[in-house]
Every structure is written in structure tokens, then in C-alpha cells.
């Protein structure tokens with residue numbers, strides 16, 4: 001790519017840097033003409049798009065190599081490596097490969113089923129047997145393995161049928177004897193009695209939480225363009241909207257861990273793509289959805305023996321396709337990517353653009369539209385892009401369309417018009433695509449095992465995919481959102497986090513939120529990532545969080561005033577400028593005395609008793625030397641981090657702990673009590689104490705960290721619970737205002753896991769609070785989103 005870029009003439013680079021959506025077809029066409037005469041460009045396309053150069057082609061040779069490694073591990077009792085090698089063999093095995101007169105894929109499924117059974121993964125074992133039997137009905141070993149798994153699960157009726165079919169299809173005498181032995185055993189012991197299996201279901205569609213009949217409307221505003229409102233009042237925690245993506249793609253770093261269709265974590269019995277070794281799915285259903293049609297195996301499909309009519313029906317029910325072909329979208333989103341290098345080599349957003357284009361081309365075929373690339377009617381930021389970004393879009397669009405053209409020639413015309421449509425699509429993806437995230441609970445285990453391996457349970461978000469939701473793209477951003485999004489499989493869910501009155505904008509956070517970042521940090525992140533200046537309420541009106549999040553405390557210990565540095569002063573002054581963005585001054589609406597006082601000081605520069613200068617206390621005017629304070633803070637933070645690092649290495653010098661605690665005191669005496677750095681330092685110490693098994697002290701620091709976070713973000717409902725839980729918080733909470741935030745829930749998960757480990761009875765209240773906060777955000781989906789909550793509750 002860099003080589004291509006450096007070959008482009010300066011004049012062409014200049015015209016690309018000045019391009020806009022109107023003249024884009026010309027600049028795209030010129031760059032395309034230029035690339036077309038470069039041999040290195042054609043070489044690059046060949047490497048990316050030709051099957052012959054693919055790194056993801058299946059080969060029988062490599063499948064057999066992996067199979068052999070799997071067999072060796074299995075015989076040595078190394079089940080986890082056997083599982084890994086059989087899975088690799090399945091990824092590498094061509095669909096039609098034969099191994100000793102039987103389908104290689106079917107053999108590998110049965111081998112893997114044996115490992116899964118040994119590992120106690122019985123549901124997965126049954127899946128693999130069924131997959132083998134769907135390919136080869138007369139595969140006696142697959143019926144036998146299925147029978148054994150059904151016995152372990154208490155499904156004796158099925159087990160008897162499995163073993164009977166296995167017996168009929170088995171050729172060898174010794175094999176027949178073994179099966180007869182098993183059959184006799186269950187018939188004697190259980191007399192054919194069936195017990196209901198306790199099979200965990202993976203299917204999320206069982207959960208009913210339908211969006212209520214809330215009528216949403218798209219309205220336009222001068223500052224934010226289109227946005228969504230509700231025509232009626234909406235209560236808190238209402239499910240407003242659900243939507244399937246127009247197109248979605250798995251994140252690169254999750255390709256080996258998450259299903260490429262539904263983005264759930266891959267189970268032990270993954271299903272590889274039929275035709276390439278890259279894509280992996282959690283089930284056959286996801287595989288079929290991704291490919292777009294149900295591939296039938298034809299080989300070895302006759303049973304070749306006579307069975308009773310009951311057994312015949314049984315065989316039919318086990319081996320028939322479990323997927324309703326009618327439900328499967330015919331436009332397989334992976335089909336055009338299968339078996340070539342570019343989907344793995346190009347960035348995720350370009351692969352996503354490829355999926356949008358191929359879907360729109362398929363629709364184009366159906367509806368005979370004039371342009372093959374559909375206009376998604378989404379906003380884009382092409383005009384605001386830097387010269388470098390515009391050039392990247394030109395190059396990426398040409399490469400992507402060449403890759404698609406290679407396989408679908410006339411469907412994907414290569415000209416200035418289609419390339420410019422692709423460039424605009426990429427800039428729409430920049431602005432509108434959503435990261436599909438999953439919550440993951442991680443247990444950080446102490447490096448100092450002598451202390452008893454205590455764990456701290458934390459919740460983190462993993463970006464598992466990237467997707468375009470057409471209606472979901474119409475929700476604007478607010479740094480203090482009143483709705484939030486989450487995903488089950490690839491379905492987008494939008495729920496209110498507040499009561500929202502009719503006609504009020506429904507806004508989610510694109511990332512930055514009040515309480516977590518300062519106004520300056522939020523504004524620059526949004527500018528950098530989405531190229532807009534945020535005009536949400538929090539960025540245009542004063543709020544306490546923005547005033548204190550990075551502030552210092554007054555030098556006078558008896559004064560609770562705030563000391564701001566120059567960047568905060570400048571930002572907060574801009575907010576209250578009534579002429580900025582044409583917004584009215586909102587100070588009257590501020591509910592809290594403390595904020596009002598600070599705000600009025602900021603607003604009335606002249607005539608104020610004290611100068612609004614960096615370093616001066618806004619309440620009493622006392623001066624703090626910010627340069628010296630910053631240096632002290634930096635030293636304290638380094639010292640605390642050093643203690644944490646020494647824990648990782650397992651060597652803890654004796655004076656480290658007292659130094660870290662002294663450093664925390666420095667932070668507390670220099671920074672405002674609600675400064676984010678104080679919370680972070682408390683959190684750090686909580687984790688470190690937890691790691692060395694000092695759980696009471698860990699709990700104390702965890703509570704202090706939560707206290708700071710809670711003061712920044714809370715709601716009435718959580719306040720009641722918090723007050724019950726920790727009376728001393730009331731005084732602080734009463735002074736403050738904020739908004740319900742999932743951050744509190746995540747902090748409480750950490751606290752609960754520490755409390756559990758030393759049997760603190762207060763843990764019950766903590767878990768109830770977690771439940772209440774999470775339910776407000778996720779309704780009845782809370783147990784799917786946070787499965788670890790069940791374990792916390794069970795531990796009580």
C-alpha cells in the first residue's frame with residue numbers, strides 16, 4: 001500500500017486532497033487510471049483476490065497432518081490438544097476429501113466427538129455425532145458415540161436406538177460384540193426408562209423481551225442533523241428498538257474466538273466454513289446463514305441396511321437438516337470472501353463495505369436499480385476528512401472494488417462512478433458503523449498464591465464485531481445519554497436509561513461520557529473519531545462533574561472550594577457563553593447550590609470577588625501553585641504504579657506498601673475529593689491489597705473508589721440502595737447530581753467479589769444493587785448479558 005501511495009503523482013494527490021462528493025468520480029477515475037498502468041498494483045490485486053495465492057484454501061494433506069497430531073494427543077490422554085488439532089483438521093479438510101473410503105470430515109467429527117465426550121462436553125459431543133451422521137448415515141462409530149453420550153445424559157430411549165442402528169451398520173464382528181455389550185447393559189439396568197436430559201440451551205431467541213409499542217420519529221435539528229424522538233413519554237428501562245444489521249463483520253482480533261456470524265464466543269465444537277479455512281461458526285445454523293444456502297452432502301448417504309420402521313424414522317429425524325431453508329437469507333454475507341486473502345488482509349471497515357456492496361448488488365439484481373451500489377441514505381464526513389484520509393479512501397475503494405470485480409466481473413463495474421460510491425460508503429461507515437460488544441467477566445488471580453489465590457471479578461467490554469444498522473444510525477450522541485445500546489447475537493437493542501418526555505431527543509453515547517472524561521477529552525475524542533463538535537447539553541451547559549473531574553482542592557483545609565487549571569477554565573467559560581452555538585444560558589436550571597456558585601463565578605468574570613484564574617480557589621480565592629502540585633501528583637502516581645508492578649513480578653520490597661499509602665495521601669491532599677485520579681488510585685490499591693490477600697483493606701479502597709465514582713454518576717433509585725449500603729455516602733450524594741451509569745454496576749461487581757471472598761454479610765446488599773442497576777439497563781436480558789451474576793448470587 002505504501003509503495004503504491006509513494007508512486008502517485010503530486011498533482012493527483014493535490015486534487016484528491018481538494019476533492020468533495022461532487023467531483024469525487026473524477027479523482028477516483030484518475031487514480032484508477034493511474035493504478036491500472038502500474039504492474040505492482042496488479043500484483044497486489046492478484047495476491048489479494050486470486051484463489052491460487054490464497055492462504056485459506058483447504059487441503060487434504062494438512063488436514064491429515066492435523067488429524068494425526070490429534071490422534072497422538074488423544075492416545076496420550078492430552079484431550080485439550082487433541083481437541084485443538086481435530087478442530088484444525090476440520091478447518092483444513094476439503095468437503096469432498098476421502099479418508100480410507102469414508103468422508104474425512106465425518107471421520108474428524110467423530111474423532112472430535114470422542115474427545116468432547118471424554119471432556120464431559122456431552123451436548124457438544126452430540127452435535128458432532130449429528131454432523132458426522134448428516135454426512136454419512138451408515139457411520140456406525142458415529143451412532144455408537146452418540147449412544148454413549150446419550151447414556152451419560154440419561155437419554156436411554158435415544159441411546160438404545162443409537163446403539164441398535166450402530167449394531168446394524170457395523171461391519172466387524174468385534175465391533176458388533178462391543179455394541180451388543182453396551183446395549184445389554186442399558187436394557188438390563190434401565191429397562192428402557194428415559195430421564196429428561198438437563199441440556200443447556202444456547203438459543204437466545206427463547207427470551208421474550210419485545211420492544212414496546214413506542215412510536216419513534218426522525219426529526220431534524222440545525223446542530224445535529226437528523227435525530228430520533230419519541231411521540232409519547234417513555235419510562236425508564238423501556239426497550240425502544242431492536243434491529244438486525246444491514247451488514248456485519250467479526251473483529252479481526254476475535255476471528256479465532258468468536259462466531260463469524262452471530263459473534264458469540266465459539267464453543268468447543270466449532271463448525272468451520274465448508275470452503276475456506278478462515279471462517280468459523282458456533283453452529284451449523286450460523287454457518288448456513290453466512291453462506292446463504294444449505295449445502296447438502298450426497299456421499300454415503302444411504303444407510304444400506306434394513307431397519308424397522310420406527311428405527312428408520314429415528315434415523316431420519318437425527319440426520320435430517322435441522323435448519324429451515326426458508327429462514328436462511330439467500331445473500332450469504334461470507335460467500336464473496338470465501339477462499340481469498342483480502343478479507344483477512346484488509347481492515348475490518350473495508351471488509352464491511354464489501355459486505356454492504358455485495359448485499360446491495362444482490363438487491364439490485366432483484367429490483368433492477370440503476371446503480372449497483374445502493375445509497376444507504378446515511379450521513380458521512382467526507383468533506384471534513386484530512387488530505388491523507390481522502391487519499392486512503394480512494395486507494396481502499398479501488399482495491400476493494402478490484403477484489404470484488406475479480407470474482408463478480410460485470411456485477412461490479414470498475415469506473416469513477418462506482419469507486420466514488422464506494423469511497424462515500426466507506427466514509428458513511430466511519431461515521432455510522434457500530435462496534436458490537438460483549439461483556440466479559442474476567443478474574444484476575446493473585447500472583448502471590450501463598451495469600452490464597454483471591455480473585456477480583458471485573459467486567460470489561462470486548463468489541464467482537466462491526467456493523468451497520470440503518471435505523472440505529474439515526475440516534476445522535478450525548479455525553480449524558482438517556483438511552484443505551486447492547487447486542488444479543490448480532491441484534492441491536494436500544495433501551496432508555498431515564499424517563500424521557502415526549503419529543504425530547506433520544507440520544508446514546510458514542511463513547512465519551514460525563515463522569516468518565518472531562519469536557520475537553522470528550523470533545524477531542526468525538527472530533528477525532530467522528531469529525532463533529534459535540535453540542536450535547538453536557539458540552540454546552542455547566543455540570544459539576546466537568547468542574548471537578550480534573551480539579552485540585554483548595555490549599556485551605558477548611559475550604560471545600562475547587563481549583564481549576566487553565567484548560568478547564570477555558571472550556572467551562574466557553575460553555576456559559578450565551579452566544580456559543582446560539583444556546584441560551586442555562587445556569588438557572590442548575591439544581592445544586594455548589595454548582596450554581598461555581599457557575600456564577602465563571603459567568604461573572606468582572607465584578608466577581610475573586611479572579612477566575614487558573615490556580616485560584618473559586619470559593620475563597622486562595623492560590624495553589626499548580627506546577628508544583630502536578631509534579632507531586634506525578635511522583636505519587638509513579639510510586640503507586642511501582643507497587644502494582646512489583647506485585648506482578650512477585651517481588652515486593654517491604655517499604656513499597658507504606659510509600660504507596662503515603663502517595664495516596666499526597667493525591668488526596670492535593671486533588672479535589674471527586675477528582676478521577678483519586679478514584680483510580682484507590683482502585684489500584686484495592687486490587688493490589690486483594691492480590692496479597694489483605695481483603696479488608698482491599699474492600700476499604702474499593703469502597704473509596706466507588707464512592708468517588710458514585711458521586712459523579714448516580715440516580716435516585718441507586719441512591720436509595722447506596723444509602724442503605726453505606727450511610728456515610730449520603731452526605732456526599734445529596735450534594736451532587738448525575739446520571740445512572742453502568743460504570744457503578746461494574747465497580748460494584750468488583751466490590752462484591754472481594755466481599756464474597758472474606759464472607760462480608762454486606763455482599764447481599766451489593767449484589768442486590770448490581771442487579772437493580774443492571775436490570776435498569778438490560779431488562780430481562782440481564783442474565784444473558786452478565787452470566788457471572790448468577791455465580792455471584794449462587795456464592796451467597
Ligand SMILES: C[S@@+](CC[C@H](N)C(=O)[O-])C[C@H]1O[C@@H](n2cnc3c(N)ncnc32)[C@H](O)[C@@H]1O
Pocket residue numbers: 223224225226227378379381431432473474475476477478530531532533534535536
Ligand atoms: C450516526 S449519525 C447520527 C444521525 C445524523 N445526525 C444524521 O443526520 O444522519 C452521527 C452524526 O450526527 C451528528 N451528531 C450526532 N450527535 C451529535 C452531537 N451531540 N453534536 C453534534 N452533532 C452530532 C454528527 O454529524 C455525527 O457525525
